[in-house]
Amino acid sequence: MAYLPLADQEQELHHPHSWVTKYVWSQDHKVIAIQYGGTAIAVGCVALVLSLLMRMQLGFPESFDFIDPNSYYQSVTMHGMIMVVYLLTALFLGGFGNYLIPLMVGARDMVFPFLNMLSYWVYLLSVLILMASFFVDGGPTGAGWTLYPPQAAMAGTPGHDMGIILMLVSLVVFIVAFTMGGLNYVTTVLQGRCRGLTMMRLPLSVWGIFVATILGLFAFPALLVSAIMMIFDTLLGTSFFMPAVIESGTPLDHNGGSPILFQHLFWFFGHPEVYIVALPAFGLVSDVLSTHARKNIFGYRMMVWAIIAIGGLSFVVWAHHMYVSGMHPYFGFFFATTTLIIAVPTALKVYNWVLTLWEGNIRLNAPMYFAIGFIFTFIHGGLTGLFLGNVVIDLPLSDTYFVVAHFHMVMGVSPVLVLFAALYHWYPKITGRMFHSGMAKLHFWCTFLGTYAIYLPMHYLGFLGVPRRYYALGTTDFIPQSAQDLNAAITMAALFVSASQLLFFINIFWSLRNGKKAGGNPWGSASLEWQTPDTPPIHGNWGDELPTVYRWAYDYSVPGAHEDFISQNTPESAEPTVDEQHFDSDIDQPLAGV
Amino acid sequence: MSFIKNITVKPWERKGIIGGLRPVGTFDTAPEKVALVFFLVVASVVFSLFTVSYIIRMELPDWRPLSDPAQLWLNTGLLVISSILLQWARTIVQTEARKHLISAFIGGGVFAILFIAGQMNTWQDLQATGNYINANPATSFFFLLTGLHALHLLGGLWVWSKSSIRLIAGSKPEEIKLSIELCTLYWHFLLIVWLAMFAMLTNT
DSSP, X not given: OOOOOGGGSOOOOOOOOSHIIIIIXXXXXXXXXXXXXXXXXXHHHHHHHHHHHHHHHHHSTTOXXXXXXXXXXXXXXHHHHIIIIIIIIIIIIIIIIHHHHHHHTTOSSOSOHHHHHHHHHHHHHHHHHHHHTTSSTTOSOOSOTTOOTTGGGSTTSTTTXXXXXXXXXXXXXXXXXXXXXXXXXXXXXXXXXXXXOOGGGSOHHHHHHHHHHHHHHHHHHHHHHHHXXXXXXXXXXXXXXXXXXXXXXXXXXXXXXXXXXXXXXXXXXXXXXXXXXXXXXXXXXXXXXXXHHTSOOTTHHHHHHHHHHHHHHGGGOGGGGOGGGOOOHHHHHHHHHHHHHHHHHHHHHHXXXXXXXXXXXXXXXXXXXXXXXXXXXXXXXXXXHHHHHSHHHHHHHTTBHXXXXXXXXXXXXXXXXXXXXXXXXXXXXXXXXXXXXXXHHHHHHHHHHHHHHHHHHHHHHHHHTOBSSOSOOOSOTTSOHHHXXXXXXHHHHHHHHHHHHHHHHHHHHHHHHHSOBOOSOTTOOOSGGGGOSSXXXXXXXXXXXXXXXXXXXXXXSOTTOSSSBOOTTOOGGGSOOTTTOOOOHHHHHHHHTO | OOHHHHTTSOTTTOOSOOSSSSOTTOOSSOHHHHHHHHHHHHHHHHHHHHHHHHHHXXXXXXXXXXXXXXXXXXXXXXXXXXXXXXXXXXXHHHTTOOTTHHHHHHHHHHHHHHHHHHHHHHHHHHHHTTOXXXXXXXXXXXXXXXXXXXXXXXXXXXXXXXXXXXXXXXXXXXXXXXXXXXXXXXXHHHHHHHHHHHHHHHHO
16 A cells, blocks of 8 residues: 655644643644753753762862762762763753754654653653652662662662662663654654655754664663663562672672673663764754855765764674773774774764865854864864773773763763754744853853863873772872862862853843844754744644755855755755856956957 | 665755655655554564573573473464464455454454463462572573563553454444554564564573
8 A cells, every 4th residue: 555655644733722732741842842851951950960069079078078978979870870861862862853853854743743742751750760769768879870780789889779779760761761752753754754855855963863763772772671680680689680799798699690791781772872862963063063154064975874884883882881891802802993993984074074164154153163162072082982992091091080081071071062052053943032142152162161171181180090980089199189189170160160051041041031033044044944934833833835845955155046055945946047146247257258 | 766875866966856745765654654663673672682681691500491381382372373363354454344354353362361361370380389580590581571572462452452442433444454454563573572582481
């Protein structure tokens, strides 16, 4: 049976009738995106506060009574897990994926709006379960964000009873939510595109989100499997991962389990997770750079292939997180090789971003500041990744602050800069108002320079051999006093950067009412989401008729065009002919005499 | 157009509408089916990772193979019949007929319920003989894998019950065709998963 393409079906939209169905139990992808985004940012703020607690302890040890070793480790664990899973994954895919996919593919909504709504509410449930662990006996787990057994379930670890259970259950619930959302994103990109929109005409944002979602659908099962087996180990006394252990002189009931198996499963999820966050960031930043440089993205096809290649390779590098687990040297050699190989398509993307800027008509709007800032931090974090990808360099550095510096540059600061670039870039479409440009640029400089002040010295601490994961360094011969001074400086920078994020919140809330009216397409962008008849787009997005796409999303500065961009839904007939094109008279005259 | 050919075109060169009403690269099928196929891939990954864990854990010295519960053969038979009946319902609905449709479709679900009841019986028998979930890794895996499979089947039965109500309430075959097709696909998938698990659980 031949099915009508979705774009041509009269899609039955769920029309809201009350405030509750419009803003709470909404099935509109844009409202769900804002719900996802708001929840993710709120929980991210919790994680930010936790990181400040850690930094205060490290910078000024023994100064704060309310931070003890237990609360320190609980802060480390919750900060890591919240930032990676509940903030970054949820905001990039649940937030931007939801908002941008239907608009960028010219659809009225996601293919399964009800499932989409369910996805958000299940995600919120997972967040609430996680937050509940702050209020149970023993508090949240302090096992480190990797939750390695047997330590996570042993009495010496904070939150070893209820905390770890709530964390694991929350992750399982999160994965259910992600799967519901993910099936929606993938199906909408494949089946919901409007007429004329081939896959190779999709903006790179959609490509990034699409491939990241597929990665997520394949990688989250590994976390699901390990979480389920660990719940069994902790609650039902099985021994999937738990070996025979003696705790305070008493042998536990467990026997013979394999903790290394957990590590493999965890990192089989954990490494693709890096790219689940990075690929949407790559896509979004490509679109921001291209729009504000008024130039088509350099090497569009290469960019798509690189996204696909990175997605595939991300599944064969996981054990580079486990070099110190005592693996066979050949095993380490294999993973070092694949790690270096994945750097190739990644570097290719960096070259293409830089070449997009080359001879572009760059407009230094606030989103562009963040996008260019991202190129810096990403190159920086990427290069230190090459150090750590090599077994012999990783072994001495693995347990030091060098690793903390590396992954915060590549996995923390870089995606967050893209998030800000994207939030500022699409803010006028989401709200219909412009933000305060000066405040946004001040926000950029505080964040960009501030994060360098935090993480650059950490590399140095790593080379000194300062170990990570320690609550307090105490007096150690090989760590000089200057390291402690540096730690204090890092803490001051962290407090400054955190406080400066208030600029962002003040700006977006202040501009909601006081921002200049944005109009439909304030940046002069060619992609489809800027061509909606209403701004912000109303339910159903496109008015009476769905758009038709005639070109790719990067027709900027086309010679002879009336404007410096041609939107994707501009027909060929609307393009200027050669006769209409304006030539400079000085050049015309000699030709006229020929 | 193949995937490779699809992603090697130069989008900056060609303007205008490409393809007919259907954008190039969409599948000629219902979106629900595309989503289900993706879900089946995800579920396959879950079961595969459990299998890998099973094989790795099996190598460790404390593994004691489980004596095969005879009931599993009966349960397998029930699930096979369930799948056959649903396939029959699918064949009927494709010709847009109604005769035997209700009995085939409802029957398929009923046999699946019997399968789950059989599995529960197996769990009780195991516990009665001291094979608790934490007795040995082999037993732990047995409960875990069969439980997870049953959970997937329960999810399918929820969709099946909704479709059954529509069918009994008099929905026309063409209205319910897609639901029946997707249920059948899901049932066959779970049968294949079960057969693979059954072979693994009884041979190790």
